[in-house]
Amino acid sequence: MPNQQVVGMIRGMSGSGDEEVAEAVGKAGKTPAEIDGERYDVIVIGTGSAGKPLAGELARAGLRVLAVERHRIGGECAYVACVPSKSMLLSARRHRSAGSAVPHLEAFARAVRVRDDTVHHREDTLAAHGMLEDGVELVRARATAGPGGVRLDDDSTTGTVHWNTALVLATGAAAVMPPVDGLERGAPGIWTSDVALSTAELPGRLAILGGGAIGCELSEVYASFGSRVTLLQSAPTLLDREQPWLGEAMATSLERLGVDVRTGTELKRVDGTTLTTDGETFAVDRLLVAVGKKPVLDGLEDLDLETGKKGEVLVDARMRVNGRTDVFAIGDLTAINPYTHGANHQARVVADELLGRGRDADHSGTPRVVYTDPAVFAVGDTEKTAADRGVRTATARSDATETTRSAVERTLDPDDDRPAGLELIADADTGVLIGAAAIGPEADAWAAELALAVRARVTVQALADQPHAFPSWAEAINAPAQELAARLR
Template sequence: MSVTKSHHYDVVVLGGGTAGELCARELAAAGREVALVENRLIGGESPFFASVPSKSLLHAARRGETWETAIARRDELTCELDDAPATARLEESGVTVLRGYGRIARAGVVEVDGAAYGYADLVVATGSEPVVPEVEGLADAPVWTSDEALTVPDLPRRLVVLGGGRVGCELAQVYGAFGSQVTLVESAPALLAEEAPFTGELLADALRRMGVDVRTGAAPAKVERSDPGLRLWLSDGSLLDADRVLVATGRRPRTRGVGLAAVGVTTGPGEPLRIDETCRLHGRDGLWAAGDVTGMKTAHAAAYQARVVAANVLGKRRTADYRALPRTLFTTPSVYAVGVSPRRAENEGMDLLSAGYDLAATVRGRVEDAGPGRVELYADRSTGKLVGAAAVGPYAEEWMGEIALAIRAEVPLSVLTDVAHAFPTYGEAVEAPLRELADRL
C-alpha cells in the first residue's frame, strides 16, 4: 500500500497509555507532527488509568466513607480520564489521534485498520494485559481483573483475590474496608515476595487486622460454580467459597499482533521488548519503546521512559537510569521500596549492608495510628553508597522521596547524616539507619 505525503508523520506512537500519551504530547509541543494510534482507552487501562480510582477508593476507606460515596467520587475523578476528554486534550495539543488497531506493515509504514501511514520515528507503547493463570475451571468462572474491579459499582459479599503483589494487596484492602469478606491468596511464602521480607509481613498483619483472610504458600488448584457463587480448592487442600474471583497475578507485555517482525524485532510471547539505555528498540534507528511493553510496572516508570524517548527523538541525548524508581503501595500503612532489595542483592551476589529502624517511637502520639512500621536502608559494602531502601508506615511514599534522590545522585552518607529533619515528622525515621550505615562502613 502506498503512502501519500498527507499520510506521513514525523512520529507515530502505537498505544495511548501513560507512556504513549505523554510521549506524543511532548513531541507535538516541540513542533513534531505526531500521530497516536489507539483502539482502546486513551490514557491506558494500566497502570495509570487504574491508579486514580484505586487511590481514590483507598482514601475513601481511610476516611470511613460509605461504598456509595466512594464509588461516586471515584467515577467523578476518573471521568476526566475517560476516552473522549483525553482524546480531545490530545488533539488540542496538536496530536492526531488515529482510532483503530495499529500494526507495523514494513519499515517506515504502519497500518491502522487497513489505512497506511508513514513515519520517520516509531514509538511502541502498547502496554500490557492481565495474565489469568491456567487453573481448572477458572476460565468459566465470573472473573475480574483490576480493570473490572476499579470500574464496576458491585461490592461482592465474598471475594477471593488471587495474587499478593501490589495490585492484589491494594484491592484486597479496598474491598475488605467496605465490607466484603475478602480472602487474599498468594502462592509464595509471603506477600510482596520480591521486596524486603518485613514489608510483606507488616502489610499482611495490617490486612488481617481489618478482617482480610491472608493465605500464603497456597495456589488455586480448581474452581467450580456452586449455588450460589463459586467454590475454589487450594493446593494446600483448603476450600473457599466466593461470589467473585479477582485475578491479580500479574500482567504481560502486549506485543502480539504489533507487527514487530516486519522491522526485524522478535520477542517471545509475554516477553518485554529489549531496549538500550536511550529506550531505542533493539538498537535500531528510529524505533523506540516505553512503558509496560518494556517490562515497566508503574505509571511513573512509564512516564519516565516516555520523557527519555521524547528527548532522544528530538536529538537531545538522554539515557535512562533505573536505580531509583520507586515501587509503592498506597495501602494503610503505605509500602515504599526503591533501588536494590535484599532478594535482588542475594540473587546478584551483592554484599549488602542493611540498617533499620522501627517507627513505633516516631509515630507515638500522632493523630493517625496506622499500626507498626519500619524503615530499612541498604548500602553496597564494596562502594559504600546507598543503593536501596524499603519502608512501611503512614504516607511513606511522601517522606521517603529524599532516599530515592540520595540513591540516584549517589549522595555520600556523610552528607545524608548531616541533614536535619523537622521535628516531629516521619522523615526523622531515616536518621538512625543512616548513622548506623555510616558508622559500619
C-alpha cells in the same frame, strides 16, 4: 509529571485492554482511510502513560506526530487502575474513621460515585481533544506495524501510514490469567482489577489471587466496606519482590482489617465461584485475579522484536529496539519499572533523543509504592537483587513507631497499631545507598527523599548527616543511616 498532565489524566484519560470493561470512547480523531498514504515524522502506537505525553511533547516541538489508539485515549492508569484505586482507598480510609456511623453498602455506593466522577466515567473525549490541541493527529484503529509502515484498521476502513524519523511502540500490558484449571477470563464470577475498579458491586465474599500491590490495595478497599476478603498468595510473603519483612508487615496490616491472608497457598481449581487450593475448598461470590500483566505484542509481530523471558520488548539505554535508531519501545511493553512514573520517564528519554538532546534512561531511583494504610515505599535494590548483581550489602533497620511523631499521633489514637518501619541497604564496599524499604503512615511521602538518594548515589554518611524536621516520620531515616555509616566508616 507536570501538574497539567495530572489534570489531563484525571479529567480525560481512560482505558483498558480488557473486553470485560465497557468502552466509553469519544469520537475525536481521523479514520484510517482519511490518512492513507500519509507520512509522519513520528508514529506512536498506544496513548497510555508513555505514549500520550510523548506524542504531545513532540507535537508541541513542531514535529508531525500521529498517535494510534485502539481503546481509550490515555491508557488504563487514570480510569481503571491508578487513579480509581486511590480514590477507593481514600474513601475506604474515611469510612473506617467514621466507625459504624454509615452502613457499608451506603458508604461503598458513595465511594463508587466519587470514583466514577473522578475518572470522568471512563470517557476519553477530553483527553482526545487535549492531544489534538497539542497538535497530535489521532486515529482510533488497530495497528499492524512492519518494516514498510503501519497498517490501520477500524473495522470500517483501512489505511497505511509511514514514518520518517521514528516509530514508537507503547502498547502496554494486559492482565495475566494463570494456568489454573477452570480459570478463564470473562467467566462468570471472575474479575480482573479493571473490572473491580469499574463495577458498583460489593461482593459479600471476595477472594483475591495475587499478593502484589494491586491485590493488597484492593484487599484493603473491599475489607473496609465489609466484604469477607481472602487473599491468596503462592509466595511465602506478600509483596514477594521486596524485602521479606515488608510483606510480613503488610500481612499484619491487612489482617487488622479482617483480611484472611493465606501465603504459600496455591489455587488449584476454579469451579464457577468455588475455589480449591492446596489446602481446602470454599465458595466465594467473586474471584479477583491480580497476579501480574504481560506485554501486548498484538500487531507488532512483523517487526521481529527481540523479547525477554516475560515477553517484554528488550531495549537499550535510549529505549531503542533491535539496535535500530528509528524504532523505540516505552512503558509496560518493556516491563522496566512498570509504573506510570516509570513510563513518563521513558517517554522523556525518547523525546530528548528525537529532539536532539539525547540521554540514557536511569531507572535506579524509580519508587515502588503500595498506597495502603500504612503505605509501602521501596526503591532501588533489595538484598536479593544486589546479590544477583554481585554486590555485597550492609543493611540496618529502624522502628518508626519509636519516633516522636509516632508518639504524638498515638497520643491522639492510642489504639493505632499500624506497623511502621524502615530499612536501608548500602553497598558494603562503597558506602553508597543502593536501596530502601519502608512501611508506615504516609511513607510514600516521607521516604521519597530516599529515591533521590539512591539515584544520586548518596553515601549513608551523607544521609546520616542530613537533618530531618522534628517531629516528622522522616526522622526514622537517621538511626539506620548512622548505624550503617559507623559500620562502614
